[in-house]
Structure formats: structure tokens, C-alpha cells
Amino acid sequence: MTSTPSSRDTVLASVRRALGVTSREAPRRQEVEARLASHPAGVIPARAQLPPAERLELFKAMALGAASSLDHLASAAEVPGAIAAYLSTRDLPLKLLRGADPRLAALPWSSAPQIDVWIGPSDGRQPVGLSHAFAGIAESGTLVLFSGADNPTTLNFLPDHHLVVLEAKDVVADYETAWARVRAQFPDGQLPRAINMITGPSRSADIEQTLLLGAHGPRSLHVLLVGAPS
Amino acid sequence: MTASSASDAASSRPPRVGLFVTCLVDTIRPSVGFAAVKLLEDAGCDVDVPRQTCCGQPAFNSGDRVTTRALAEKTIAAFESFDYVVAPSGSCAGMIKTHYPELFVGEPDWSGRVERFCAKVFELTSFLVDVLGVTRVEARYDGTVTYHDSCSGLRELQVKAQPRQLLASVEGLALTELADSDTCCGFGGTFCVKYPMVSDAIVGKKADNILASGADTLLAGDLGCLMNMAGKLQRQGRDVAVRHVAEVLAGMGDGPAIGAPAPAKKG
Amino acid sequence: MSVAITSPEFKQNATEALADPQLQAALAKAGPGFVGKRRDAIAKLPEFDALRDSVRDIKNHTLAHLDLYLERFEEKVREAGGQVHFAVDAAEAREIITGICQRLDARTVTKSKSMVSEEIGINDHLAAAGITPVETDLGEYIIQIRGESPSHIIAPAIHLNKDQVEADFRRVHTDLPADRDLVEPTALLAEARGELRQRFLAADVGLTGANVLVAETGAAVIVTNEGNADLTQTLPKAHIVLASIEKLVPTLEDAHQLLRVLARSASGQDMSVYTTFACGPRRALDPDGPGEFHVVLLDNGRSAMLGGTLKEMLRCIRCGACMNHCPVYQSVGGHAYGWVYPGPMGSVLTPAMIGIDKGANLPNASTFCGRCEEVCPVRIPLPKLLRHWRQQEFERHLTPAPQRYGLKLWAFLARNGWLYRPATRLAMRALSLFGRDKGRFASMPLAGGWTATRDFPAPEGDTFQAQWRARKAAGTTSRSPAP
Numbered sequence A: 001m002t003s004t005p006s007s008r009d010t011v012l013a014s015v016r017r018a019l020g021v022t023s024r025e026a027p028r029r030q031e032v033e034a035r036l037a038s039h040p041a042g043v044i045p046a047r048a049q050l051p052p053a054e055r056l057e058l059f060k061a062m063a064l065g066a067a068s069s070l071d072h073l074a075s076a077a078e079v080p081g082a083i084a085a086y087l088s089t090r091d092l093p094l095k096l097l098r099g100a101d102p103r104l105a106a107l108p109w110s111s112a113p114q115i116d117v118w119i120g121p122s123d124g125r126q127p128v129g130l131s132h133a134f135a136g137i138a139e140s141g142t143l144v145l146f147s148g149a150d151n152p153t154t155l156n157f158l159p160d161h162h163l164v165v166l167e168a169k170d171v172v173a174d175y176e177t178a179w180a181r182v183r184a185q186f187p188d189g190q191l192p193r194a195i196n197m198i199t200g201p202s203r204s205a206d207i208e209q210t211l212l213l214g215a216h217g218p219r220s221l222h223v224l225l226v227g228a229p230s
Numbered sequence B: 001m002t003a004s005s006a007s008d009a010a011s012s013r014p015p016r017v018g019l020f021v022t023c024l025v026d027t028i029r030p031s032v033g034f035a036a037v038k039l040l041e042d043a044g045c046d047v048d049v050p051r052q053t054c055c056g057q058p059a060f061n062s063g064d065r066v067t068t069r070a071l072a073e074k075t076i077a078a079f080e081s082f083d084y085v086v087a088p089s090g091s092c093a094g095m096i097k098t099h100y101p102e103l104f105v106g107e108p109d110w111s112g113r114v115e116r117f118c119a120k121v122f123e124l125t126s127f128l129v130d131v132l133g134v135t136r137v138e139a140r141y142d143g144t145v146t147y148h149d150s151c152s153g154l155r156e157l158q159v160k161a162q163p164r165q166l167l168a169s170v171e172g173l174a175l176t177e178l179a180d181s182d183t184c185c186g187f188g189g190t191f192c193v194k195y196p197m198v199s200d201a202i203v204g205k206k207a208d209n210i211l212a213s214g215a216d217t218l219l220a221g222d223l224g225c226l227m228n229m230a231g232k233l234q235r236q237g238r239d240v241a242v243r244h245v246a247e248v249l250a251g252m253g254d255g256p257a258i259g260a261p262a263p264a265k266k267g
Numbered sequence C: 001m002s003v004a005i006t007s008p009e010f011k012q013n014a015t016e017a018l019a020d021p022q023l024q025a026a027l028a029k030a031g032p033g034f035v036g037k038r039r040d041a042i043a044k045l046p047e048f049d050a051l052r053d054s055v056r057d058i059k060n061h062t063l064a065h066l067d068l069y070l071e072r073f074e075e076k077v078r079e080a081g082g083q084v085h086f087a088v089d090a091a092e093a094r095e096i097i098t099g100i101c102q103r104l105d106a107r108t109v110t111k112s113k114s115m116v117s118e119e120i121g122i123n124d125h126l127a128a129a130g131i132t133p134v135e136t137d138l139g140e141y142i143i144q145i146r147g148e149s150p151s152h153i154i155a156p157a158i159h160l161n162k163d164q165v166e167a168d169f170r171r172v173h174t175d176l177p178a179d180r181d182l183v184e185p186t187a188l189l190a191e192a193r194g195e196l197r198q199r200f201l202a203a204d205v206g207l208t209g210a211n212v213l214v215a216e217t218g219a220a221v222i223v224t225n226e227g228n229a230d231l232t233q234t235l236p237k238a239h240i241v242l243a244s245i246e247k248l249v250p251t252l253e254d255a256h257q258l259l260r261v262l263a264r265s266a267s268g269q270d271m272s273v274y275t276t277f278a279c280g281p282r283r284a285l286d287p288d289g290p291g292e293f294h295v296v297l298l299d300n301g302r303s304a305m306l307g308g309t310l311k312e313m314l315r316c317i318r319c320g321a322c323m324n325h326c327p328v329y330q331s332v333g334g335h336a337y338g339w340v341y342p343g344p345m346g347s348v349l350t351p352a353m354i355g356i357d358k359g360a361n362l363p364n365a366s367t368f369c370g371r372c373e374e375v376c377p378v379r380i381p382l383p384k385l386l387r388h389w390r391q392q393e394f395e396r397h398l399t400p401a402p403q404r405y406g407l408k409l410w411a412f413l414a415r416n417g418w419l420y421r422p423a424t425r426l427a428m429r430a431l432s433l434f435g436r437d438k439g440r441f442a443s444m445p446l447a448g449g450w451t452a453t454r455d456f457p458a459p460e461g462d463t464f465q466a467q468w469r470a471r472k473a474a475g476t477t478s479r480s481p482a483p
């Protein structure tokens, strides 16, 4: 089902009538095209405009401030071991579900053979999910994740504990820098179905405005930050 | 002190100030008007009070543009010959300064005239501090006072530091800050008549904060708010004197407070 | 549930709200928190005011080109495999949504918080079609099981306390042990999570709102802290986005200008926990995500607002800051406003949607303190827009008669100073005479509303103007008041 042409036309005509325009004015169209083409950045806070090392520190501080937890690892080789340590210190089953993402597949899982690694989307029965982030945003300690064939979105939301691998070189200052990278990665403009920006574990303040962690999404969000900033 | 505006820099005569006394001061508490005159004269102004009625705010806020416009024209005509127009009220000064121009939009005959007029209009404490550069007053008031920032003065005219700065120079006076001093007292002009129960709930919270401040005197720069807060405190039987800030700054804080009995008549 | 209109009974609603100790306690508890959190968040962002200007300008630009951005958005959603449905009014939006659900044989529809869905009253309509709507935002879920409507646009259950929620959960979740411990709020949260988790997994259709629509990419940006909107849109067969036409911005960068002020103004967060850019249905190789993606674009009177004074209201990003800072809202809560949108933004919007004849109380129930405009992240001049409605009301002779006559009499006097001055002089001298001993009145004719709860000060005596003229005539200066 699509909208009846009449409703579409009625709304657009009503908008045009109120604006006193016809939609055929070339200058208006040019202005819109120019804005879409140039996508100006607007006001970007100075907060995260820092040299790489300080930017990374800001990311860590902001992520912790948003109630995420974080391990900073020297290399990807340390990830399986760090996950095993994370799970066992929290008395969680040594079992996780991840996407088929080649960056996750390439991790030396054999170094932590005690972890039972499954691949695929979540149906809500797995307590731990593992994803790989596209970027981290220092300004607010936010992770950027894409949906895709190898990256099920359900992993971000259904497991109680969400673990995310983020490479330090992918920590950028602000959202605008992240979008520039997204544009470079998808030059045809066709974005993934879902781009998820995640800033800490799930929470709600709906009962007496008291903030409680663990609403519908993960109760904990753990960042496995890998390597040094570029 | 110096009058620093361009129009006065040229001449050495004292600035001529028209006092816009406001309806409430005119009718309910003339002593505030005399306090304003004293402060202005002490600061070297030549003060006069042209015949006046109302700035038109009640009509404006009731949606009656025709009456508002008529009153605005009268006010402008009565006051535009002065160098400055000063009101002991952020609400009335704000009405003129920020809203008169809206009433004359698209009227070239008026807009320049209104703009020039509005540029000369000030709330009393802001005029003293921001325009005349007054930094202290000669006055004494023995008491602990707290200060309520009336909404229009605060948000339309940025009156906040000026009264506090002047109060700091009053001998014997200690200022204690009021929690939520920038929240509305619930007066709201016609609002307090149309929705008295909501207005009362709001002023009730204000009264709680005033009591919690521990001050013996409440000051503000708008008589409407002051009457509202005084009325509530008195109904509750509280022992807090309520006065317009001008009375204290002018050293005239020894008369009866708002809503207090007048002294027995002499002779 | 769809909201019955009780705005004409605002006074009655407000009186009841003021007399409700539980509601008053809830408001007293929640209000200051919002104010403080916002203040702290913006104190840490020196660019906040510059961002407000930026968002205002983006919104103004978008609104001025709304037809073109709507077309672009539609085109991009189609390219991504989604469908766009324009709805002229609430009825049409309800039909479109119900139609999609029926075609998919939907039995349950999960919903994430959407004020537009309240505006169109979708829940009752779905229920009437045999489809069960399930609110998944914790606050919305609570009020749904109570059969209430939201009392705040971002904190729908702000009028309730924990004990009420506990009682409701015990009443509704009868499958759980009766002796379970629900003392801690975390226990309530965990219980809701458990109940709703099953609903998420069983839902056939997910209905969300959108905080922003991005024309450039056809993305619907949906923001939550709970993650419920993500489960709502990811798990079912179809994701329906219901959004009003003014939610558009041109680009992804523009969206972030807006998001930077949204969370800070709403909850004092730098960024909400989940900000999701939903760009269509599941792709060919995706292992999860909705098979269908629909965007219902609702007009419902908004395009008409574009041409007039109320245009500025269309910048609203529904952050709730205006109500969090409103002395009237903080006194009476959201339900007193009598329709979907409460507080200052609701007092502007409601008359536009239900008619000024029914909504006239709302723009009048404001002290014009200006705090809403001061905090509004998109710089909407709310008092000016409320005044616009008062003017409409006055000009259409809808103002209640006593006020109208009172105003007329006063206006006549004020416009005729030769009458005004002697009249006020006479009145004040008389009042002063009566009130001088006490200094105030405990009751007064025509001011019963005031003097029911407050004293009214007695005038000092003669008017200032009369005293001034007397002194000038006598050649004395003005140094002290009359003895």
C-alpha cells in the first residue's frame, strides 16, 4: 500500500500554499540542492578537538561517565583473553554470540578456548553479545555500529551484556567526523539499514525520575578498546 | 556619576528624566514613586512626571491590540520629549521597551519614532547602574533582606546584578539569596485573577522559599509581584516586611511595609 | 488510549490537581531534578547557545523549503526499499497504520513512546480492530496499564509514585507470585523488562515515532534511553515510523546539531543512550531487522500553521524543557491541560489542533514569566505565541464576559486620562480610608479570587500623580512622601 496520490498531493499543496510557493522556483531548489550537497557541519563543540592521545582519553572518560565499562588493550590479540576475564569476574557463562564480521572472526579465539563462541543474530536467549564498532565518538563516549550481513542489530539490544570491540584509530572527535567516514564508506549514499549510536547501557528514569540501569536493552556495556590512536 | 549616553555627552545639562510611575505605584504605593524620584535626583537627573495612565500591558496580555496601541501612542506622546524614561518596574519598562515595537511593525511613519523612544526607556535600577554608572547609594537599612527577581525585568531587561550591586552599598543591610529567586511568584497580571488557585499555589512555594531564606525583609522591583507575595505572607501570618527595592535604596525604608498598617494620624 | 478533551475544564482540572497530595508530591520530587540536570549539562557545553541558534536556523530553513525536503525524504526512503504514506489528518494516519497491521495479520503491535501516536489516538483504534497495542517505554507501559494518558511529553508517568506502580504491577501481572518483593524500584524495572521482553519477541509490527527525519538519506532518527525503540523496530515483521512533517532536517550533520541540544534540554544528558538512524527495511543479506519499513507523515493542521504566526511552533523538538520550567505546569501537572500536549508548548499547540473555542483556557493559564522561552532550545517565543491566541480569542469575542467588560471599562478609563486620574484618585482615597488601620484587606469585592488566599494591601492614600502635582504647585520638591 502506498499513500493515495491525493493525500500526498494535498499535504504538499497545503505546504506550498502556506509558504506561498509553487515548488518550481529554481532558486529554492538550488538552495536545497546546495545544502544537501555541502551538508555544512554547523557548530562543533571545542570539547573534543584534541590531539589523538587526548581525544582517546576524552573518549574513555565520557564512556565511563555514561556508565560504560572499558578495557584498553594493546592489540587485538588480547581481546579473547580480556573477554574471558570480563565474563569470569562477573560470574557470567563463558559463552557469547557474535556476528560473522571478519574483524571479529580474525581474533585469536584459540587463545581463550574456554569461551564458547557462537555466530548469528540473537533471539533473546544469549546473555552476552559481541559486536565490532565502526567508530567511537570522543565528544560523548558514543559507539557507532552498523547493521549488516555480518553485524546483526539484535546483538546490540537483546543480550544482557553487550561487548563491543573498538579500535583506537577509529575514535574520532565528533559525529561530523564519523559521518564523513560513513560517507566515504558508502559513496552511493545507500546507508546500512540501521546505524546505532550507543552511549552506555540501557536505563530508565520513569519511576519517580530515579535513574536505573538495565531497562530493555543491555544492563552493561563493555568497550574493548584496542591499540593506539592513529 | 556621569550620564554616558551619546545624546547627553554633547550637553552638560543634567539628563531630563520622565518618571513613568506605573499604575500600581501611582494608585497603591506612591511612596515608591517618591523613592524613585529621590534616587534619580540624587544621581543628578532633572525629573518630571508627565500626565499618564497605563503602558497598556493588561490590554496587550489580554489580546486587545486596539487598546494597547492607543495607550502606547499616548505614552509615547507624553514621554518622548525626555532624554530618558524610567519606571520603577521591570514589567512596565519591559512592556514598552520590548513590546511597543511589535505594535507598530510595518508602519514606517511610526517605527523609527518608536525605536528612538524605546531606546530611552529603562527600569529604575538598571538605569542607575547601566546608564548613569551609579555604584552606591547613601542609605541605611537595618535588616536581612532577600531579593526576588521579577520575571519581566529579569528576562526582558536583564535586571539581576544591578539591584544587588546597589543594595550592597546600603549600610546595615545584609543580603541573603532567595532559593529559586528567578522563578515566577505567580502574579502574572490578569493571571492571578483568572486562575487564582494556580496563582496561589505558585506564590505559596515562593513564600516557603522566602521563609527559608531567613530574611526579615523581602525586596523586589515590581509592585505587582510584591503585593502578591506580601498578601500571601500576611495571610499566613508571617513576620516578613515586604518593600519595593527603591524604598530601601532611597533611604525611605522606615515607612510602613506593603500591607502594614499606616501609622496613626498625627494631630 | 486516545485522550478525551478536557481543556475547557482546565480550572476544574487544576483545582483537583492542586488538591491531590500524591500528585503534588510527585511534581515536587521530579521538577527540580529536570531543572538542575539541564543546568549542569549546558554549563559543560560553552557552545550551547550557539547550537540553539544553529538549530533554530536549520529548522527555519527546512520549514521554508518543507515541500522540497519532504519530496527528497520520500524519494530516499523509496530508494532504500521503504514506503512513505502521507496522512492529511489523524483519521487517515490511523487508517494507514491499521491497514498495514491488518495486511500482515498482526495480533500485537509494540510501540515506543510517540506523542504523535497519542495525538492520533492510535491505540484505541488498533484495539477496536482486534490488534493489541503494547506500549514499551516503561513510563508509557505504566500509564497504559492504568488506562491513563501521558502527563509529560518525555516523562509520561511523572505524576505517579513508586507505590502506585507497584500496585498496578501486582494488579496486572497476575502470573507472577503474589508474595514477590517489589520494594526496590529496580525490582519494578526488572519485572517490566521481563513482561515486555516476551511482548517484543512476539510482536508482529513495531510502531515508533521519530525525533528527526533526515531528508538527505531518508533516515528516521529515533532516540531512547531504554532501548525499547530499537527492540520495537528490529524484531517484528514491519517497522512503522509515525512522524509529523515538521520533523525533517536536511542532512545528517543537521540532525546532530539538533541532537546536541535535545538530550541536554530534556534530561540533562550529553547524548541519549540509543540514537538510531533507521534507513529502511532489512537488506537482502541482513540476518535481522524488519522486512517492511513504512513512514507515515502526518500533517494534521501543521501545514496550515506554516503560513502564520504559529509557524515558529513547528521548530519544536519536543524536549519538554518548557514544561519542566513552567510554574503553572509544575503546580498542576500535565493532565490538567486536558489534551495530549501539556505545558507551554501544549498551550500553543492544543488550540491549533482542537480549536481556540475549546482550548482558550490554555494560553490564558500563563503568567508570561518567560522562563519557557528562556530555556527553549530552538528559541520559540512561547509567550508571544500564547499572546497570539489571546488576541484571537479577544478578536473573536470568545473572552468570557466579565473579563471582557472589566477590560473595556478599564480601557476606557486608561485611554481618557482626564477621567482616569480623578477616578483612580477617588477610589484610592476611599480604599485607603477603609484599609488604613489594618494596612490591608482580607476580602475585597471583585477580587475574591485573590483575597480567598491572600491579603490585598490598602493604598497609601492619594495617588502619586495627585501628590506630585500638589507639590509642584506648592513649589516643594519631591523628596519625601506626604506626611
Ligand code: SF4
Residues within 6 Å of the ligand: C265, C315, C316, C317, C318, C319, C320, C321, C322, C323, C344, C345, C372, C375, C376, C377, C378, C379, C380
Ligand atoms: S517548545 Fe521548546 S522547550 Fe518546549 S518542548 Fe518544544 S523545543 Fe522543547
